[in-house]
Amino acid sequence: MSEYKGRLTYAKGTYMEFVVAPNQDVDFGDILVVEGKNDDRFYIRAYDFKIKSRWSGMNGVSYLMSKLDENGQVANQEELDFYLGGNHTVKIGIAEQLCYSDAQGQLYNPKTCPDFFCEVRGLATDDTALLNEMKGDLEIGYLKSGRAVLxxxxxxxxxxxxxxxxxxxxxxxxxxxxxxxxxxxxxxxxxxxxxxxxxxxxxxxxxxxxxxxxxxxxxxxxxxxxxxxxxxxxxxLNYNEVEPEDITACATFSEPQLDAIYKLSSVWQDRWMDYVLKYDAEDIIEEIAGCTGQKFQSRTISKIKSICWNLEQELNISEEANNPAEIxxxxxxxxxxxxxxxxxxxxxxxxxxxxxxxxxxxxxxxxxxxxxxxxxxxxxxxxxxxxxxxxxxxxxxxxxxxxxxxxxxxxxxxxxxxxxxxxxxxxxxxxxxxxxxxxxxxxxxxxxxxxxxxxxxxxxxxxxxxxxxxxxxxxxxxxxxxxxxxxxxxxxxxxxxxxxxxx
The missing domain is CATH 3.40.50.300 (P-loop containing nucleotide triphosphate hydrolases)
Structure with a gap:
């Protein structure tokens, strides 16, 4: 079993409060276990804290302030320790319930809550129901609980x-x-x-x-x-592996330029990029006009040729491996x-x-x-x-x-x-x-x-x-x-x- 941390003092839905045991540290993000009846285990995570004392009310605070001098310093430390000592002051941990397991080790989403004053402890290796779900087959790290790495x-x-x-x-x-x-x-x-x-x-x-x-x-x-x-x-890459979507994804094109790219692809099929680079802009314009009846401006085709040329140089695009038998x-x-x-x-x-x-x-x-x-x-x-x-x-x-x-x-x-x-x-x-x-x-x-x-x-x-x-x-x-x-x-x-x- 792991280290004792405190006792549960309040629960409503998934919200819980527990008293932190003296000389115990509980941090933001600590994953803890509440031992329920019938061997149930409730897994909670601390996310906030508050301090409570018999002196927390305004009358109590005013009385303690009267024990200070005019500069707000402790006039008699021994006397102040007497009032603050013992069990007059407690640290309250605020937590949320994550899930719980029954005596058979079956894990469930929060559906109930533990009883009053149940023991709160740290996470241990025998909490297998929780740990098996988190282990996975692709390990990335260790579970972190507060400042500790388990x-x-x-x-x-x-x-x-x-x-x-x-x-x-x-x-x-x-x-x-x-x-x-x-x-x-x-x-x-x-x-x-x-x-x-x-x-x-x-x-x-x-x-x-x-x-x-x-x-x-x-x-x-x-x-x-x-x-x-x-x-x-x-x-x-091969010319026949490059499609219009690969070109349009890498640069900004106007509507006429996009139209031209898809027209070129529909006319020349898999060899469209090869032909765009091989022929002059005026020859391309004439060929597309003859096939589709649509005539594009020279600067429209020049923009497409420029992008295709840059990609050809950077990505080693050629027709050397166009042999279907070659991988x-x-x-x-x-x-x-x-x-x-x-x-x-x-x-x-x-x-x-x-x-x-x-x-x-x-x-x-x-x-x-x-x-x-x-x-x-x-x-x-x-x-x-x-x-x-x-x-x-x-x-x-x-x-x-x-x-x-x-x-x-x-x-x-x-x-x-x-x-x-x-x-x-x-x-x-x-x-x-x-x-x-x-x-x-x-x-x-x-x-x-x-x-x-x-x-x-x-x-x-x-x-x-x-x-x-x-x-x-x-x-x-x-x-x-x-x-x-x-x-x-x-x-x-x-x-x-x-x-x-x-x-």
């Missing part, structure tokens, strides 16, 4: 969380990248899930390459790989993901235009690849999680309304065994529809009150009583709230190098 592993069940979408939110320096690395390492160990990471800052390879199973479970792509990293593959980089990538590997796409040396085009193209290919599978084929393919950093660029209020591929992923991907992991510093910039679809939230330190308020409103679990806790999270600490857990749990995330040393 050696009790906490994670998520990938089969439940991945396809129902994940959100990772925290300010710069709060530990988002470390969390993604730990989650990636857990997925590498699991072998049950695929993971596609769009690495905006090229920050993951150095650490993930230290994993003992890196050669068999990690695949890295770069548009211009360095000779010093022979295990990094070159990312190259392209994209095809190999999809094959690796459905086999449960981690695929890392490094984007640091690519412009924002190229980055958005490539992210859109690969995500769309993944969605279509899984959507075109039969139910039987899909049952053999591993669920895939797509990690999207700085997600407000793709899923902001304006971007989400355009129904781009990421908006489709949020609303449709679950049925195809694909999930989206949204990583961002400012959740308030994301569309409400997107936030409402994220069934698992990892909430790290957030400086902005509006960001915290947005997550409080959209979170599937009630985290209002954890405001003080969330506001004071240190680097590497988070609150995880997911559908299948009965409450939002505080976690101290493993440091990646320390976690790797345990494998």
């Amino acid at each position: 050696k009790l592993p906490v994670g998520i069940f990938g089969s439940k969380a991945i396809t129902e979408h994940i959100g990772i939110f925290g300010t710069t320096g709060s530990g988002k990248s470390n969390l993604v690395k730990v989650l990636s390492s857990s997925i590498i160990d699991s072998e049950n899930y695929g993971l596609l990471i769009f690495d905006v800052h090229n920050e993951y390879y150095r650490d993930l390459s230290l994993h003992p199973r890196v050669n068999e479970r990690l695949v890295v792509y770069n548009t211009n790989p360095e000779a010093a990293r022979p295990n990094v593959r070159k990312l190259a 392209t980089a994209v095809s190999q990538m999809l094959k690796d993901l459905e086999q449960g590997k981690v695929v890392l796409i490094e984007l640091k040396n690519i412009s924002p235009v190229g980055e958005q085009a490539l992210s859109t193209l690969l995500s769309k290919k993944m969605l279509l690849h899984y959507a075109n599978k039969s139910e039987t084929e899909r049952s053999f393919a591993k669920p895939v999680l797509i990690v999207l950093e700085e997600a407000h660029r793709f899923l902001g209020k304006k971007e989400q309304s355009t129904q781009n591929v990421f908006a489709r992923l949020v609303s449709e991907a679950r049925k195809f065994n694909i999930g989206l992991c949204v990583v961002d510093q400012q959740p308030r910039l994301l569309a409400d529809k997107v936030l409402s679809q994220l069934n698992t939230l990892f909430i790290l330190g957030l400086a902005s009150k509006s960001d915290r308020g947005k997550l409080e409103a959209m979170c599937r679990k009630d985290i209002l009583q954890q405001r003080n806790e969330i506001k004071n999270l240190d680097c590497g600490e988070l609150i995880v709230a997911t559908n299948y857990m009965r409450f939002a749990a505080p976690v101290k995330v493993h440091k990646f190098d320390e976690y790797l040393a345990r494998i």
Whole structure:
């Protein structure tokens, strides 16, 4: 059994008060256990405190003030200690009930409350009903209770969380990248899930390459790989793999320009980008006018040619691998993901235009690849999680309304065994529809009150009583709230190098 903490003195619904035992420390966020009758156990979380004393009334305070001198200092410390000593003063902990378990270890949502003056104690390893639900198969850290970090592993069940979408939110320096690395390492160990990471800052390879199973479970792509990293593959695309949506997602186009892009695609089909780059603007205008009867201005076609040329140079787009018998980089990538590997796409040396085009193209290919599978084929393919950093660029209020591929992923991907992991510093910039679809939230330190308020409103679990806790999270600490857990749990995330040393 764990340490005795006090006695329950009041309960109404899920609200509880308990007297903290003398010489015991209870902190904001402490998870405690109330021992009920018939071996019931009620799990509570302390979120506030107050001090009560026989002197708390105005008459009592006035009497104690009379024992001070004219400067408000204690005139006779021994006399004052006499009045304040003994059991005249108590610390009251205010808590909410999280859930309870019966004698058989079955866990339930709050439906009743314990009796008056039941014992309150700390969490122990024999509280298996609660701990088993929080363990998961993808470990991320240890359970945090107040200021203490308990050696009790906490994670998520990938089969439940991945396809129902994940959100990772925290300010710069709060530990988002470390969390993604730990989650990636857990997925590498699991072998049950695929993971596609769009690495905006090229920050993951150095650490993930230290994993003992890196050669068999990690695949890295770069548009211009360095000779010093022979295990990094070159990312190259075919003209016939680029579709109009990939172009329109990466730049702002006028209505005539958008119309021209789709006209070009309808006339030249899979070779449209190849022909746009091969022919002069005037020849393209004449060809489109002859096929559709619509004539575009030269500057309209020139804008499209300019964007296509930039993407061709950045993303190594060519027709060298148009042989259907040859496996392209994209095809190999999809094959690796459905086999449960981690695929890392490094984007640091690519412009924002190229980055958005490539992210859109690969995500769309993944969605279509899984959507075109039969139910039987899909049952053999591993669920895939797509990690999207700085997600407000793709899923902001304006971007989400355009129904781009990421908006489709949020609303449709679950049925195809694909999930989206949204990583961002400012959740308030994301569309409400997107936030409402994220069934698992990892909430790290957030400086902005509006960001915290947005997550409080959209979170599937009630985290209002954890405001003080969330506001004071240190680097590497988070609150995880997911559908299948009965409450939002505080976690101290493993440091990646320390976690790797345990494998």
